[in-house]
Amino acid sequence: MPGVRILAAQAFSRAAGAPLVHGNDIRLLKDAGENYAAWLDAIHAAEQTIHFENYIFHSDNIGWRFAEALISKAKSGVRVRVLYDWLGALTETSSRFWQKLREGGVDVRCFNPPRFDSPLGWVSRLHRKSLCVDNQVAFVSGLCVGQMWIGYPERNIPPWRDTGVEIWGPVVADVVQAFAHAWAEAGPELSEDELPAPDSIPVAGPVDLRILGSVASTAGLYRLEQLITVLAQKTLWLTDAYYVGSTSYVQALRHAAMDGVDVRLLVPGSSGDLTFLRPISRAGYRPLLEAGIRVFEWNGSMLHAKTAVADGRWARVGSSNLNMASWLGNWELDVAVENVEFARQMEEMYLKDLENATEIVLGDKNRVRPVESPAGTGAGRERRRLRRSGGSASRLTASALRVGNTVGAAITSRLVLGAAEAKIMTSGGVVLIVLAMIALLQPLLLVVPFSLIAGWMGVSLLMKARALRNTSMTHRQAGRNSDQASGKEDSQFRKNHCDPSPGTDGEPAGQEAGKSAQAPSSGSGDSADPAKRGDHASETPHEQNDEPQPEPLHQQKEAAIAPGSQASG
Template sequence: MRDAGENYPAWLAAIRDAKSVIHFENFIIADDETGRTFANALIERAQAGVRVRVLYDWLGSSWRALPAFWNRLRRAGIEVRVFNPPRLTDPFWIRRNHRKVVTVDGRKGFVAGLCVSNSWEGTDGAEPWRDTGLSLEGPVVADLDAAFADSWARAGEPIDRSEFDDPRTIPEAGTVPARVICGQPGMFRTYRFDQFIAATAQRNLWLTDAYFVATTSYVQALGEAARDGVDVRLLVPGSSDVPVLQPIVRAGYRSLIEAGIRVFEWNGSMLHAKTAVADGRWARVGSTNLNLASWATNWELDVVVEDPAFAEAMEAMYLEDLANATEIVPGSLTRRKQVQKMRARRLRRPKKGGVRRLAAGALALSNSIGKSVNARSLTATEASSIAMIGGVLLGLAAIITLFPVLIVAPLVIGLTWLGLALLIRALRLKQRVRVRRRKLELRRKPGRDKDRPASPRRG
């Protein structure tokens, strides 16, 4: 489903038809027209006797929706929890729940990159944000409920497992295979999967990402695929809701384009989708961005679909997006480096099917360096990004020079917070050890008394 125009109505229709339980988990739930529309729908169902659970992320939602918004939901009978609010004992609160999941009655589910805010619908003349979501039915919904239960338990008491149906008892809704990937801090699940697809793609790998700051190894994997003849394309925002990130993303274009990867910038207001499609048979849609924060530190959720018809629809949507995008084309120096790399590739001993892949690579290269109506020079883009980064660094240097306390104070606060948190954690661990020892002693004491011979009685 494309954008809020298709996703939101489907979410609301499912919520309004709910009979027993609704699970609603999102990084951003705003107290605006869109947020209140969803709040009213959830309240109506809660008052009708449906069990409604809402989980929102503290960092994403708290400043967009004040306590009055959440209290209204609670008064209506909705169970509301906040994920990972700041605590003195947890300095690692920067780890966020970035998931966007809705399940209804254990039978219908939705996974997307969309949050709940007016930004996705467009207000005051602004264009709606570009995003992608999925509607799912069948046993896969049980996996979505299990993922929600895990997040819910991290914010309070766990859900009784007896509430969930056995996935084997849920009837299949179709023939499309789908897998849920639950990203968690330190697990790198989606990262490993993205690396695997980049390494095994044979024909094409088309990526859309909102905040692309990939690791060196992933960029190398994409470059190797491109040099092997895979048509690798990357679609990113032309203007970001995080302006400070834009010059950093653009500064990385050269390594991508020199490796034969085609880079496109979306011309709309904001591109927020996180999708991938490869070889006309595999696709991924969800919340994970191609950066270290999503791969390594956040709770994320994506669905992998292996189906030719679905992949074909994803490719068609991708080509529609490219019609509203500007390609960053290489300059003469970059073209020469591309040609040199292709020649070096040809000199290598070809593997099985190497001639076909080299021919495909030559075609992809010719397409990437060909003239385009919607094109912008890499050199010009790179120059403006480098100038912006340089200006920001000079500004930071001036601020540090004139107001050093602005740098020292947060550092002192952070170190103090970390130190206190570690001390409190150490005390709690020691307390647990003491409690455990006492329990062991109490268990052993009755046994000793039983084995001890009785004292003689005086007659």
């Protein structure tokens, strides 16, 4: 059994790309009433650093409340950093909001604004929602900063439903590291002394956690979700705001349900942020329902939470939706929790949410029925296998994927379609006919945008190719300089350690001195003077060659043992 546990731990770590960190504590926070209050308390108590990243900072009452708190701490000497997403803030945040923060001493950066050399680079967004204070406490959630999460009581609009967590312990270091990684994408990196080591943060409790700091194209959370779906034995309860399951993920959910696992999916209902997409959302329910998966639509205000709980032991809370944009395109941040007590709290919260939801069931007219009891499921029945699968969503990106799936199903006749899908087919058919008519009657309306986009992308590719060539040339030149420097150092080393002592005609000075001592004295009286002989021997090489050439090693060895080698001194 210990070996099995080790293998399981390795499987989770490798699938997620994140280690399991022991010795932490965690608190479940429901909705903005609990999350915002905890965030502001931590900000007010900050003494050293505040690291705050979020997809959207609305410049409304709530946004300005946070701005004032951040500015106040910055003026008191706390290092405050705020990272926001360009697309998320494009229409929701005024330039005055960011100006006030910067003027107040807050270090503000924008993640991934459009660049001419990267026409499609804007697709990857910073969808994270995290707050770290003093490297001691961290918050991870699905909440942006805005009034809609609080609601509008004067207009009888309830708050958005969302979930977050507060965590303490060594795992906070991983949250800080995740922030630092994203921060470096928008400017200079944080200094090493600002990044805490896990062993520098004291143990806070018995909870085991993983920080899933996903970046574009890594798919760590996707692999982990697949693994959890495969390993779940009793329950798998999911809450998601913009669910568009991939084919493989839907198949994994269906197989789990057909094996007897109680699989449930809670998604936004008619009160979603894009209500006209409800028919599109419902179009993907059928493959799930046919497999015995129970699908629920939220009856309250917008459901924005992104959570999962499995087998009463494992849970996830964070910013990732169950769609390819979150799995592959965005920078996301989630907390995976392996703790029975926390999983129990998540299950209780889920069942409470189902009391305010409507269960979708199969019927001749796609009828629905209210939730009677969360217990019981017919997942053990034998069910047909379907080749096509889909999902539900409330955003335009999700709807586009759903339309594509439905159109493909209609053309290939591989999925039985109903009234909800008929609406999509009608809309899709009308759009295609309109585009065809425009292409025939006014082709420039399509050709000009296409030409501009193609030209932009072409210039971008040329710029990148030039940059790559310049980088390659720089590396080659650096390599040549390094080789030359190495050659000079080697030559200097050989001169210092291997060259013979100065002598005549390249011979060791000791040998030259010996020859001079044996020469007849009749030639000159000076030659018999040992001191003068030494002076002559030392000056001769400079007269013949300014840079003496190194001798072969065997000659150097002979010079080292030659008789009279001390005479040159």
